[in-house]
Amino acid sequence: MITGTRRPVRFTPRRDAGMYGYERALAHGGFARVAGVDEAGRGACAGPLVVAAVILDGLKVPGLADSKLLTAARREALYAEITARAVWSVLVVPSAELDRVGLHASNVTGMRRVLRTLSVEPSYVLTDGFGVPGLEVPSLRVIKGDRAVACIAAASVVAKVTRDRIMADLHGVYPQYGFAVHKGYSTPEHMAALASHGPCPEHRFSFVNVRARVADGSGVVALPGMVNNEQMGGEDER
Structure with a gap:
């Protein structure tokens, strides 16, 4: 078993190689299936964490980019093409699990889990931002990988579209929060709704701006089984 985040020797892509440069370089090094x-x-x-893995396997997707830089309509079109033609898998981590296990631990574990559900085993893995230890194939973390690597950008599109659809469905259950608009991020409108209505079961109680709304006369209530993440929800990065 090969583990770690070792970069293959002599197969580093050129800076001007474009979004498919990493995959071309790895293919030259004998790594044909890059996830x-x-x-x-x-x-x-509020809402789940969604993790996606994509193997393009030589597929070129015109207009592919970091999902946060695309319009919703363009993301939907790319999602349709990627899911029809590439190898892909997606994993949804509920908010309650994020509270119980912790955000970062859930994120890393989710990446390992989603890779195991691919129908084709990858020969190399590229991750966005941080490394994932314990993989059975070599891997490399790429800073801002969703803007630099095609297969990571494709995974960002699949994850984003999947999550946006989930948040639209949750809006139908909890319309008072406006989930269909802000997707659970800490916008002023969301914080105003949270202040007025308090949190719902889809909120992440390990985030301080949610926990601040769960209080009795003595202060903030700690929920059973919740780790003390002290996270603060952020603005949507789209």
Whole structure:
């Protein structure tokens, strides 16, 4: 078993190689099936974390880019093409699990789990932002990988579209929060709704801006089984 985040010797892509440069360089090094992994919803204070893995296997997707730089309509079109033609898998981590296990631990574990559900085993893994230890194939973390690596950008699109659809469905259950608009991120409108209505079961109680709304006369209530993440929900990065 090969583990770690070792860069293959002599197969580093050129700076001007474009979004497919990493995959071309790895293919020259004998790594034909490169999986990109990314997540959506890490900074939200409500809703799930969604992790996706994509193997393009030589597929070129015109207009592919970091999902946060695309319009919703363009993301949907790319999602349709990627899921029809590439090898892909997606994993949804509920907010309750994020509270119980912790955000970062859930993120890393989710990346390992989603890779195991691919129908084709990758020969190399590229992750966005941080490394994932314990993989059975070599891997490399790429800073801002969703803007630099095609398979990571594809994973970001699959994760983002999947999560946006989930948040639209949750809007039908909890319309008072406006989930269909802000997707669970800490916008002023969301914080105003949270102040008025308090949190719902889809909120992340390990985030301080949610926990601040769960109080009795003595202060903030700690929920059973919740880790003390002290996270603060962030703005949507789209």
